[in-house]
Amino acid sequence: MQPKEKNKMEITSKTKTEIVIDNGTSEETIETSIDLPELNLVRMDMNVIEYPLFSKNKRRKVNQSIRYKLNGRTDKYIEVKPIAGETIPGDFEEKVFIALISVMRKNNYSRNFAVTISEISDNMKVSAYSKKAIHSQIKMALKKLSETSYTFKDSLYSSIKNELLTDTIITNMMSVRIISKADARVEEKEKYFRDGRIKEIYLIAISQHFYDNIINKGYLVFDSNLLLNIGSSIARAIYMLITKLRFNNFSYKIGLISLAGRIPLKVDKNNVGRSAKSIEKACEELKDKKLIEDFKFIKNQNWENAEIEFFFTEEHNKIKQDNFYVEKDIFKELYLNVQDINSENVSENFFNSSNSNGASEENIEKILSALPAKAKQLKTIKNLIYNSIIQYDFDRVLRAAIYTKEKNPNKVYGYFKKAISFNYGASISLKKEHKKEKNVEQHKLNLENLKNNMVVDYYPYYESFEKLNLNVQKQICNMIIKESILRIENNSSLNENFKNMFIESIHKQFEVDKKRLVNEFLEKNKDKFENLLNKKSESQKIEEELNIQEKKLDNISNSSKKDLLDITNIKDYITKSIEGYAAIILLDIETEKNLRKELSLKIIPLMMESPLSKKDVDEIIKEEIKKL
Incomplete structure (x- = not known):
């Protein structure tokens, strides 16, 4: 976040219901991060990182509101008001929130998504033994997250405007609608309760201010498994905050009073020593988990002037940078499905209607018939088809079915599900029936399309590519893949593990985005393939030209890395x-x-x-x- 005041935090007033925070300037740029196979990377909103939206006080009082004043100013604050008869959100609610952000990522970063209590507990990494025990706690946490009021006065950071919003914003963390199986409408039962074990569904809509930051570079990336594995909520708060404040420096020094105020912990004369011990214990946990290299207290005569210095290694920075790029690539792929949707309209439809988006019995049968014959023997395949049409669209699921049939895998269900998720059938053309009265002009881009941010993909070079014989097409595809592998192998910013991971995924990624990649390759090399694109030479000559170009790539690929x-x-x-x-x-x-x-x-x-x-x-x- 980038507040305008100087980077200095002081506690200027202490009462049971009021903590005053002097929250200073941070000149660091807003970052992002990426996903290793064993990680579960999520985007955490900057406001959640910077401000104590989740209390660390284990003795929170019922019906007690907290106001955090920034820089000691009465006109610049954050106020948290609990729901009647409850306390403000704390450590458990923060863990539920992290789990929900993880579920959101798995739903293509859509602001609106459906979830069960079981899914939330799974993403919280709760043991099977504890799941039932915390069922009611999760329900109450959802209630608190949706009904607790957060008032931001000249303090809410907006990545869209790249500054603090000066007006007063009153919001919650999310909206929640609960649908029970008994009360669900017929169409809702079809949509959400096909699995007989599900008794309740929770429809979540992340609040717009927080969602905008998550989508638009107002966030940092963390491994949710790692955050949830940090036992102390104080340690978790310190880790997220210092990760942001230090940028890529190998050490970062902050005043004890300043750090305590931002967690927040009490720092009056009677409690500052106790707070220092809590911070020291939290830092020890971070060190034990290797999230920091080391830390040291610099007392400077008394606690009021004490400082804490944190130390990091090159490996910490490397993990941070690698995570940034991996998550960024994953985001580009997942978010494609929702990036052009108006969030407010989606929210309204999501909560008040149950449009099946083409998930009719007839369409389900069409897709089922496109799959390998053995798919019809699977009892849950229709549920997968129905839910996938709801989440994506009919065409995408049909293409995935055709693609699955072409590959004819042993495990049809798992392969088909993956083909849908990663859009492996994107390059498959579907024959559409057009009514005679449709005007050709409907297929052209027009001003109205542009006003509505509609995008029509047009790949002229790919059209030429499709008219070539299959051997020539195969050669071109191999050249594109080899070129991609070369770029990765010669990228000095990636370590060997990441290079291997990316190289392994190249063929799959090529199938997902084949049209665009082929079009870009041919457009970039149009001078080399002029005869091919204009069809001015015979097939044999075209293949000879391709062999020359492919040989060049092979020569580069086979060269020693030292010779490049x-x-x-x-x-x-x-x-x-x-x-x-x-x-x-x-x-x-x-x-x-x-x-x-x-x-x-x-x-x-x-x-x-x-x-x-x-x-x-x-x-x-x-x-x-x-x-x-």
Whole structure:
């Protein structure tokens, strides 16, 4: 977050119902993060990280409101009002909130999603033994999250405006609608209760202010499993806050009073020592879990002037950076399904209607008939088809069914479900029946489409690609995949584990986004494939040209990594080569300058496409030397 005041936090008033926080400026840029297979990365809103929206006080009083004043100003505060007869949200509610954000991610980052108590407890990583015991606690936590009032006066951070909103915002964390099986309408039973074990469904809508930050770079990424595994709520608060404040520094120093105030803990003379011990215990937990390298207290004569310094390693920064890029890639894929939807309209439809979006019995049968024959023997396959049409759309599920039938896997259900989730059938064309009276103009982009932010994909080069014979198509696809592998192998910012993970996923990602990738590749190389695209040569000549281009990629791929040059080492290599020639043919300064210019004009564009081998560069230099 980026408040405008200086980075300084002081406690200026202490009462049982009021904690005053001097919350200072933070000059760090807002970050993001990524997902390893064993991680469950989630986006945490900056306001949740910066402010004590979940109390750490285990002795919270019923019906007691808390007002946190920022910088000691009465006109700049956050006030938390509990629901009647209850306390404000605390540690347990925070864990439920983290679990819900995890569920939201699994629902393609949609603001609105349905969930059961069992799903929430699963995402909280609660043991099977404890699930039933906390059932009622989770229900109450949902009630608190939806009905507790948060008033932000000149304090709510908005990533859309990239500043604190100066007006007064009164909001909750989310809206919740509970549907029981007994009270559900017929269409709701069809939609949510096909599994006979489900008795209640919770329809969640994350509040717009928090959702906007999660979607629009007003967040940090954390592993939800890791956050939930931190035993102390104080340790969790310190970890999230310091992760944000330190940016990528290997050490970060903060005043004890300042840190305690932001958690918040009591810091008056009678309690500051006790709070210091609580913070020390929390820091020990973070150190034991290797979330920090170390920490030390700097007392400076008394607790009021004491500081805490945290230490981190290169590995901490590397994990943070790797997580950022992995999560970002996952977000791009998952969020595609909801990015053009108006959130407010979705919320209204989500809570007040049950549009089946084409999930009719007839459509379910069409998809079932497109699957391998053995799918009809599966009892739950129709439920999967129905729910998938509701979540996505009929065409996407039908394409996934056709794709599954083409692959004919042993385990149809699991493969089909994955094909739907990752949209593996995206490149499959579906024949549509068009009524004669439909005007051709309906298929063109128009101003009204643009006003409504509608996007129509148009891939002209892919259309040419589809008209080629299958062998030629296969060669082009292989070239695209090889080129992608080369880019990953030569990306010095990725470690070997990430490189292997990305390379393993390339073929799947290619199938998901085949049209766009083929179109971009052919457009980028249109000069090389001019005859192919314009169909001016015979099939044999086209294949010969493709073989030449594919051979070039193979040569690069088979070259030793030490023989590949990129932007970081090309300058030294060219300089040494020119110096070698200059020593023999005695180049003057002006000639050498012109030679460098010509080489840069030829080499740099080629390097932007893929790394060059030393042999390639030597050939280019030789050609230019011959011209002298």
